[in-house]
Amino acid sequence: MSFEKFKLHPILLEAISTIGYEAPTLVQDQTIPVVLDGKDVITSAQTGTGKTAAFAIPILQGLITSQEASKPNKKIKALIVSPTRELAIQIAKNFKSYGKHSNIRSAMIYGGTEIEPQKELLAKGIDILVATPGRLLDLHKQDLLNLDYIRTLVLDEADLMLAMGFIDDVKKIERLCPEDKQTLLFSATIPYRIEQLANQILNNPERIEIGQNDSVASSVHQLLFYVSKRHKISLCLHLLNNTVSGSILIFRRTKFGVDKLYERLKDEGFKVERIHGNRNQNERQKALADFKRNRVNILIATDVAARGIDISELDAVINFDMPNIPETYVHRIGRTGRAGRAGEAFSLCSADEKNYVKSIEQFINDQIPVENNHPFPLDPNAKPIIHKKKGSKHKKGRKSAASKKKKRRWYK
Numbered sequence: 466m467s468f469e470k471f472k473l474h475p476i477l478l479e480a481i482s483t484i485g486y487e488a489p490t491l492v493q494d495q496t497i498p499v500v501l502d503g504k505d506v507i508t509s510a511q512t513g514t515g516k517t518a519a520f521a522i523p524i525l526q527g528l529i530t531s532q533e534a535s536k537p538n539k540k541i542k543a544l545i546v547s548p549t550r551e552l553a554i555q556i557a558k559n560f561k562s563y564g565k566h567s568n569i570r571s572a573m574i575y576g577g578t579e580i581e582p583q584k585e586l587l588a589k590g591i592d593i594l595v596a597t598p599g600r601l602l603d604l605h606k607q608d609l610l611n612l613d614y615i616r617t618l619v620l621d622e623a624d625l626m627l628a629m630g631f632i633d634d635v636k637k638i639e640r641l642c643p644e645d646k647q648t649l650l651f652s653a654t655i656p657y658r659i660e661q662l663a664n665q666i667l668n669n670p671e672r673i674e675i676g677q678n679d680s681v682a683s684s685v686h687q688l689l690f691y692v693s694k695r696h697k698i699s700l701c702l703h704l705l706n707n708t709v710s711g712s713i714l715i716f717r718r719t720k721f722g723v724d725k726l727y728e729r730l731k732d733e734g735f736k737v738e739r740i741h742g743n744r745n746q747n748e749r750q751k752a753l754a755d756f757k758r759n760r761v762n763i764l765i766a767t768d769v770a771a772r773g774i775d776i777s778e779l780d781a782v783i784n785f786d787m788p789n790i791p792e793t794y795v796h797r798i799g800r801t802g803r804a805g806r807a808g809e810a811f812s813l814c815s816a817d818e819k820n821y822v823k824s825i826e827q828f829i830n831d832q833i834p835v836e837n838n839h840p841f842p843l844d845p846n847a848k849p850i851i852h853k854k855k856g857s858k859h860k861k862g863r864k865s866a867a868s869k870k871k872k873r874r875w876y877k
């Protein structure tokens with residue numbers, strides 16, 4: 466069934482057909498009619514399912530039809546809050562292409578870049594604003610934007626906003642918008658605190674669940690390599706030289722780890738780029754563009770930097786560090802093997818990460834096949850190395866607010 470069943474405005478249907486979408490995806494099929502009806506929605510869906518169009522198309526439809534009755538003005542009518550700059554850029558791009566035959570004006574604002582051009586954009590007047598939480602609040606504090614006329618608020622990748630420590634900012638933003646607005650919450654997973662947030666801010670929402678969060682596509686060929694920590698780089702090089710080819714996304718847990726591996730692969734002559742929270746906006750955009758256009762075939766990323774970015778058609782994912790959250794494993798490897806294509810997911814596990822594998826296997830209810838035939842096998846008796854500071858006064862399980870904040874920054 467095509468998009469026509471939603472009774473969209475002809476200029477929207479024309480744009481959708483030019484882009485080449487033939488039929489709505491599952492998340493669009495279920496979410497678009499509910500949003501058009503004006504209801505609040507909580508949708509669990511991952512990037513890659515088409516969730517951006519699931520909120521962008523009905524928002525545009527509402528604005529186009531109401532614009533026919535009223536003159537364009539300087540009031541922001543729809544606000545989309547995104548945790549990362551990359552996702553904000555992607556969302557804004559989608560709004561522009563779906564709304565290209567209309568005169569709806571959309572813009573984006575995000576941190577880590579000059580504020581002046583964003584002030585100018587806001588002064589010109591826009592209908593749809595895509596924003597990251599910090600910069601949005603910053604501009605609001607300076608009285609440079611008004612959220613009094615918001616009709617629809619979208620919170621995208623809500624679980625990632627929680628993980629990045631934005632939840633209080635999100636609550637503040639919600640309170641700055643009118644009480645009778647429509648709120649749409651999208652999240653890959655619905656942990657307890659997101660459920661709580663939804664209960665606080667959504668009004669009798671419709672619940673839509675897309676895809677099983679614990680399922681791994683059968684087109685993904687998974688392999689687990691047990692290896693000591695100090696041999697991980699050698700094993701990674703061995704795999705890149707002998708086993709995997711094509712476009713490869715490598716995940717590391719920390720920004721420092723991303724940089725270290727990047728330098729080494731570059732020295733070895735690989736075409737490689739990297740993204741993490743310490744790189745500035747231009748660097749991150751360029752890295753992503755070079756990877757998408759095949760100028761480099763390897764991208765190294767932290768989870769947070771890679772989440773929400775539409776990188777599809779990957780040939781392989783390498784988990785250089787095992788993720789400590791089972792859902793993250795599923796998200797990471799779900800980036801390959803899409804649309805029925807075969808994909809590889811290689812995971813390098815050191816002695817201290819064996820427990821992560823156990824949790825992942827419980828979560829996916831399956832065993833990841835182990836490849837023992839490689840040049841750097843882990844000594845089966847190897848015990849995890851636990852680094853303890855001599856005379857440390859820290860009590861186990863109690864972390865200071867400063868150390869938690871530091872950790873959050875480290876993982877971005």
Ligand code: AMP
Pocket residue numbers: 485486487488489490493511512513514515516517518775
């Ligand atoms: P998203 O999950 O919103 O990041 O979308 C993932 C990808 O799916 C993007 O490249 C979209 O352009 C594409 N997409 C979204 N909706 C459709 C559709 N109905 N048919 C084909 N591709 C789509």
